[in-house]
Amino acid sequence: MNRKTKLISLASAALLAASMSACGAVKDAAEKSIENKPAEGELRLGTTEVVTAMDPAGSYDFGSWNMQYSIFQQLMSIPPNGDQPEDDAAHCEAKDPKTVECKLKEGLKFSNGNELTSSDVLFSMKRNVEIADPNGSSVLLGSISNGDAKNPGLADGAIETPDDLTVVFHLNAADSTFLKVLTTATTSIVDEETFPADEKLADDKVIGSGPYTLDTYKKDELTVLAANKSYEGTKAPASKTIYITSYGTSANLKTAIENDKVDVAWRTLSPQELTDLGSNDKVDVITGSGSEFRYWVWQFGTKVGKDQAVRQAAAQIIDRDRISERAYDGTVEPAYSIVPPGFGGQKDSFEEKYGDPDPAAAKTILDEAGVKTPVKITVGWNPDHYGPNTVDEAQELEKQLEADGLFDVTLQSDPWEEYQTLYKQNAYDLFILGWYPDILDADNYLTPFLRDGGFFANNYQSDEVNDLLSQELAETDEGARDDIIGQLQDVTAEDVPLIPSWNGKNVAVAKKGVTGVKETLDPTYIFRLWMVKAPGDESSEASESPSASE
Structure with a gap:
């Protein structure tokens, strides 16, 4: 489904922290992700994946989508090891082969406090189709688009919003898969008061209504997610803070987990590296269906x-x-x-x-x-x-x-x-x-x-x-x-x-005692970060999730 990464060494982490000293949260996050001093409630994920765009209108890749599933809500979602859509931000059902009606849950809010309404859903779908980013996934919204490559947009009357909690999709052709499309990161709901209608929002500015907020973002290097205190949904965060480090190469990722720099390594280790790690008694190589x-x-x-x-x-x-x-x-x-x-x-x-x-x-x-x-x-x-x-x-x-x-x-x-x-x-x-x-x-x-x-x-x-x-x-x-x-x-x-x-198949490596990894390794390849929890350092005093605004 972008990448230009490098291993963050101790020296480069210090340099990174110094260059961003204006934001104390960034400095703390960079140091904690490297120094092997996770507090209770913190999780460290290592990967070779990077993010093309945090904005759902600008990406169609693995690294981006798995961040978006944690930051944004979708109307529906696929449960772990399931294959049928379940309610998320809304209850949706097909009224006929070309009509889908969704009823939003009451009281939903974005992490900035703004209410989430049907107008935001319409805005989210419309901007994705109209921006039609070449690296985006607006192609998945073909059932509601006008099909005009030169002037992309929603088809006439494609989405109705009769009230703040109701969204009605009128498909341009019968589509038995549309309810499943509503579970994808493509349909992530964004705040129309925050996101521009005709261009992508800067990566470090995105906000959503999902289980986590984006606390820190350093492209191709470090992402920090903090539990969304205003989140109301079924994806309750198991960890308060998640540090996601992109190591660039599988060799660097393997070294990181061997040296206890990460709690979970996911995407992508070579077959030889997985075989080698299988003999390490401090970690588990976990294989799920894929x-x-x-x-x-x-x-x-x-x-x-x-x-x-x-x-x-x-x-x-x-x-x-x-x-x-x-x-x-x-x-x-x-x-x-x-x-x-x-x-x-x-x-x-x-x-x-x-x-x-x-x-x-x-x-x-x-x-x-x-x-x-x-x-x-x-x-x-x-x-x-x-x-x-x-x-x-x-x-x-x-x-x-x-x-x-x-x-x-x-x-x-x-x-x-x-x-x-x-x-x-x-x-x-x-x-x-x-x-x-x-x-x-x-x-x-x-x-x-x-x-x-x-x-x-x-x-x-x-x-x-x-x-x-x-x-x-x-x-x-x-x-x-x-x-x-x-x-x-x-x-x-x-x-x-x-x-x-x-x-x-879908494979991850985790330290002994980490929970939730096996459950999320399914054919969707959604790494449900909100399910995963590291054992933590019981002697450390649990700290509140850092805030980028502090």
């Missing part, structure tokens, strides 16, 4: 990428078992479909069409299409967003494509922030991306990838696919919908707008 998806996308905007024979030949060659074994020590499962196992309608369409890896069959495909070999191809990968083993996967794919002389591969790596822009600008013929579900529904692995070039803007266009997507979203009969979803996977294997690589 639905992580890694895949290679073809850019139809390039001459090579738009050639179906080239795409099919590469799909015929790729050996997923070797990628799993050689790049990930066998810790991931080969993926033969755009939809992971466990979702309704899933079928291994790529295995059915291409069978075992077969360079001879790939050569036949190219020869019959009159494609001269070797095909020169630029393959893009990112070194700092998907973990340290991405380079191993990229190099393994290069070996496979070049082994029989059918392809001549040039590998190109770029930092994540640039990478997100470059792959949309035809810099690569083929490029790697990862996906973690926004909602637990097969459509979340279909519509965002296949409709009109997908979120990654690869220029793939298929009227057949668009029609099938509309059909499955509108279909209420489970068996009939599963059949349509199966058809979509078959078309994907035929057209090859992307090549599925593997599926993975």
Whole structure:
């Protein structure tokens, strides 16, 4: 779903604290997060993830969304290890296939004291769609948008607010997944008196009505969350203060947990590092169910990428078992479909069409299409967003494509922030991306990838696919919908707008005595910070959460 990080050393932490001495809370937070002196009620999380934007209108990535789930409320939410929406800020129900009504809970307030009303909900949805940030997730609000890429906005009459507590969504097409969309960070409710309507709010200024407030923010380094004293909801904070440090590399993150600098390490440690930490008797390696998806996308905007024979030949060659074994020590499962196992309608369409890896069959495909070999191809990968083993996967794919002389591969790596822009600008013929579900529904692995070039803007266009997507979203009969979803996977294997690589699990490492981690490791990949609690230092005097205004 951005990153340019570095390990905060003791020296750099001191320098950081000195440079921000005007804000005592920042100084205290930076020192506490490093010095290994957590007080009772404090939690230290280490990660390699960073934040693209704290503003819900400006992000569609892992690091950002998991901050937003703690700072903002959504109308509905998915409970741990569940897959159906439950009430959060509101009770919502579908009145008919194109109408959803939500009743807000009474007395909700933002952390600044402002009331949360239906007007704020309308404002939140409208600004997200209109800002249409290239790194944002407004694409998930397609059911209420006008569909105009040049002048994005809500469709006429898309949202009604008959009173302060009622929001009625009028969808532009039947959408059986819309209640689940209302659980995502995309639909986070922001204060219309604080957030600008036409641009993102500065990261360190965001406020919400969720279980935590943003106390301190140092981009790519340190985030401090403090329990929201005015929060009224079901996500009661287990910890008063949470320090979240981005360590930049998995090696630095591993060192941090070994040296007792963090209580929990989550996202992303390599398979080898997890194996090593498994023998450490001071920590637990905790594995939960997951639905992580890694895949290679073809850019139809390039001459090579738009050639179906080239795409099919590469799909015929790729050996997923070797990628799993050689790049990930066998810790991931080969993926033969755009939809992971466990979702309704899933079928291994790529295995059915291409069978075992077969360079001879790939050569036949190219020869019959009159494609001269070797095909020169630029393959893009990112070194700092998907973990340290991405380079191993990229190099393994290069070996496979070049082994029989059918392809001549040039590998190109770029930092994540640039990478997100470059792959949309035809810099690569083929490029790697990862996906973690926004909602637990097969459509979340279909519509965002296949409709009109997908979120990654690869220029793939298929009227057949668009029609099938509309059909499955509108279909209420489970068996009939599963059949349509199966058809979509078959078309994907035929057209090859992307090549599925593997599926993975949700893993964290925690100090002995930390609670709540196992419960939140589920296929949503929402790390529910409000559930997690460190054992704390009983001898330390519990302190109040620091305030950035002090």
